[in-house]
Amino acid sequence: MIETNTIEKTTCYHCGDECLSEEYVIEDKHFCCHGCRSVFLVLSENKLCSYYRYNDHPGATRARIDKRFDYLSDTTIINELIDYADKQVTIVTFYIPHIHCSSCLWLLEQLNKFNPAVHYCRVDFLKKQLNIRFDHRQLSLQQLVELLYDIGYEPMISLQDVIREQNSATKDDLVSKIAVAGFCFGNVMLLSFPEYLGIASFEESFKYFFGLINILICLPVVFYSGWGYFVSAWQNLRNKVLSIDFPLALGIGVLFIRSVVEVLTRSGAGFADTLCGLVFFLLVGKFVQKKTYHRISFERDYRSFFPVAVNIILEDAEKPIPLAQLHTHHRIIIRHNEIIPADAILLKGEALIDFSFVTGEAVPVNKTLGEIIYAGGRQTGEVIELEVVKAVSQSYLTQLWNNEAFTRKQDNRMQTFNEKVSKYFTIVLLAIGFSSLLFWLPGDLKRGLSAFTAVLIVACPCALALSTPFTMSAALSIFDRNLFYLKNTAVVEQLARITNIVFDKTGTITIGGSANVQMKALLTQYQKQLISSVCFNSVHPLSRMICQYLGRTTRLPVADYSEIAGKGIRATVDGHKLKLGSAEFVLHQQHDAIHATKVHIMIDEIYNGYFAFEHQYREGMEKITALDPGYQLHLLSGDQDHERDELIGFFGEHGKMHFNQSPQDKLDFIRSLQSKKRKVMMIGDGLNDSGALKQSDLGIAITDNVNNFSPGSDAILDGKSYEKLPAFLRFSKDAVKIIHFSFFISLTYNLVGLSYAVTGNLSPLAAAILMPLSTVTIISFTSIATHLAAKKRHLL
Amino acid sequence: MSIIYFLIGCSLFLAVCFLGAFFWAQRSGQNDDLHTPAMRILLDDEEEPPEEK
Numbered sequence: 121m122i123e124t125n126t127i128e129k130t131t132c133y134h135c136g137d138e139c140l141s142e143e144y145v146i147e148d149k150h151f152c153c154h155g156c157r158s159v160f161l162v163l164s165e166n167k168l169c170s171y172y173r174y175n176d177h178p179g180a181t182r183a184r185i186d187k188r189f190d191y192l193s194d195t196t197i198i199n200e201l202i203d204y205a206d207k208q209v210t211i212v213t214f215y216i217p218h219i220h221c222s223s224c225l226w227l228l229e230q231l232n233k234f235n236p237a238v239h240y241c242r243v244d245f246l247k248k249q250l251n252i253r254f255d256h257r258q259l260s261l262q263q264l265v266e267l268l269y270d271i272g273y274e275p276m277i278s279l280q281d282v283i284r285e286q287n288s289a290t291k292d293d294l295v296s297k298i299a300v301a302g303f304c305f306g307n308v309m310l311l312s313f314p315e316y317l318g319i320a321s322f323e324e325s326f327k328y329f330f331g332l333i334n335i336l337i338c339l340p341v342v343f344y345s346g347w348g349y350f351v352s353a354w355q356n357l358r359n360k361v362l363s364i365d366f367p368l369a370l371g372i373g374v375l376f377i378r379s380v381v382e383v384l385t386r387s388g389a390g391f392a393d394t395l396c397g398l399v400f401f402l403l404v405g406k407f408v409q410k411k412t413y414h415r416i417s418f419e420r421d422y423r424s425f426f427p428v429a430v431n432i433i434l435e436d437a438e439k440p441i442p443l444a445q446l447h448t449h450h451r452i453i454i455r456h457n458e459i460i461p462a463d464a465i466l467l468k469g470e471a472l473i474d475f476s477f478v479t480g481e482a483v484p485v486n487k488t489l490g491e492i493i494y495a496g497g498r499q500t501g502e503v504i505e506l507e508v509v510k511a512v513s514q515s516y517l518t519q520l521w522n523n524e525a526f527t528r529k530q531d532n533r534m535q536t537f538n539e540k541v542s543k544y545f546t547i548v549l550l551a552i553g554f555s556s557l558l559f560w561l562p563g564d565l566k567r568g569l570s571a572f573t574a575v576l577i578v579a580c581p582c583a584l585a586l587s588t589p590f591t592m593s594a595a596l597s598i599f600d601r602n603l604f605y606l607k608n609t610a611v612v613e614q615l616a617r618i619t620n621i622v623f624d625k626t627g628t629i630t631i632g633g634s635a636n637v638q639m640k641a642l643l644t645q646y647q648k649q650l651i652s653s654v655c656f657n658s659v660h661p662l663s664r665m666i667c668q669y670l671g672r673t674t675r676l677p678v679a680d681y682s683e684i685a686g687k688g689i690r691a692t693v694d695g696h697k698l699k700l701g702s703a704e705f706v707l708h709q710q711h712d713a714i715h716a717t718k719v720h721i722m723i724d725e726i727y728n729g730y731f732a733f734e735h736q737y738r739e740g741m742e743k744i745t746a747l748d749p750g751y752q753l754h755l756l757s758g759d760q761d762h763e764r765d766e767l768i769g770f771f772g773e774h775g776k777m778h779f780n781q782s783p784q785d786k787l788d789f790i791r792s793l794q795s796k797k798r799k800v801m802m803i804g805d806g807l808n809d810s811g812a813l814k815q816s817d818l819g820i821a822i823t824d825n826v827n828n829f830s831p832g833s834d835a836i837l838d839g840k841s842y843e844k845l846p847a848f849l850r851f852s853k854d855a856v857k858i859i860h861f862s863f864f865i866s867l868t869y870n871l872v873g874l875s876y877a878v879t880g881n882l883s884p885l886a887a888a889i890l891m892p893l894s895t896v897t898i899i900s901f902t903s904i905a906t907h908l909a910a911k912k913r914h915l916l
Numbered sequence: 917m918s919i920i921y922f923l924i925g926c927s928l929f930l931a932v933c934f935l936g937a938f939f940w941a942q943r944s945g946q947n948d949d950l951h952t953p954a955m956r957i958l959l960d961d962e963e964e965p966p967e968e969k
Binding site for chain 1: 917931952955
């Protein structure tokens, strides 16, 4: 019936995409588009073709071939972007999302072969950053960015400077603190050995000497490395919270004081090595918890989505101004592929707005003159002129950011297990300590004090404090490996407590940006060729999809081509008259009920059928639906309910699906669930979901390219791993179980230690063995158990 | 056995030197990016790349 053409696929030498045309060939190298070819030409001119030797197809595809960086000549914008500038040299750091292989690294560090004004360039591969030092008298920032653009590495320049925020955030001295603690731990251990092995009575003077040195070495451990625990314990006490830092600080303090007293009074050897070991392990736990596996920004908001500057018309001339200076009544010029930064009225031109990021809708919307266009849309096609009616921060989309959900401090939205337990732990610990003190007090003050301090030392919840960070960071790395990126370790626990899951429709359960093309027409190979030749001339996304669907064919000469925006194309190809487009345009009849977008075909006044563009659901929807008994599933969609019938299969009864939801409605829906004491997880993709993502207990942004913009969230899920979501949920529950279990292990150790401690006969050696032993047990237990749990859930 | 006082002094001094060296490395940014240099070393820096076939 439908003929399938099996023409061999050629891939682009530069980017590896399929070549749809025979037009771009140089020296038997095929290119998919003009952009890719021009990059190749730039590189070959500069004799930098080794770029293609390190990796196959290292480049990025170049759909956009117009460069517009005029705004980079504005001094206020330049000053925003650069790191440093003096009279000659400017230093700037760019975030370049495309950095992904050794070719990128090689080429970007050869920039001075293109232009000698570049003095220095260094790539930070994991951060995808390029640091450049250049002479701004010979090369302007705009020229530099254009150069980067020409070689296929367009930097992402946005208002919200994620780079700088990240760089400033990493400035903490945890590593130095660990180094000091580790150094002291090692030295104190060596000096404590003689004591444990026994020192002959004629060498008693050494004992005192070793003790003094131990105390000396402990000083930086307590007052530098471990100081943070005292500070945070004090702050928590003032806020009337009993956190785990309180018993830890108490343990550190008591260890130190008792060691000093014992050494100075020559009554014992002190616990210097236990003290150093404790601080060292605790800091390592902290480090493991802080370690982030992926340099992805979770804090992006609309500012990183919107352009840095926009062109306005001022006294009949175009002038780029920074977005912050954009006011109402400004007339702005928006070109092909540019984003409309503020709500505006269309004054001139054919607007065909792609709202795919805002609403997830793949098909661009046609707007007529005088209509208000909401911010966030991307113009496709010709230049349009608009008048701004609302300031950037007051726009339909961005006003969500003024909602209280965004101002709320939202570090740990749920209490973690650790926080809950440590409260009771501290109370019980103090109770045991004081009762043992009171028990010995009447007869033996010294023994009473010794028992009291020993309790605080032995029960110091080192293992407890370590179980969460080690389990969670192991879990985090497993999620990471499965393309599910969590903001921090606390998110794992939140994931385990979810009761309700809310899905956005477009872009979340359907694949964003691309629709499934179905040909509902009987076409000969020749007719396909005709259609493909016509569509190739159009930049309209539907035409591009048809082109892609029909595959590579030889182009026929096209005459009398005319494209009526929002309606269709009329053209004469090889003597045949073609009409492609909407029902109204082709068949002169009103739109039928819109179940899917259609492009109708008419060849030589004979109707041939149509192409239908339907949403494609992500793979694994059935698996998600199977979550139903354990979790309540909901669907929120900004669309009309024309897909209701198909979705019933996934979501069941009508009550769980809500259509026609505005961003504010979505946020309110989440809030109403939360008021019923439900823990809500929101999965969304677009800016319109950002309010709901923020309000929910756990917001997951789903994206098909992790480097692309995604709204602020707690976790970012790669679309490829969507079907693993149930496994992720189960695994997070496993992780919490592991934490509970390791809590009991550490309690057992504590009980064993306590049984010695209450008698007041705790020897330094016992403490020195017990503490590292419990730590090692916990670390190995949590890592092995997490690994096994991941295996069980098929995540490894 | 008084030599022990001297030896312990020496060993501590040496250890502090190493700790200082680590601090210096940390502060001068040597540990900031541990991934890129490992890739950079695999790339040849040739003056004239071979002609494309």
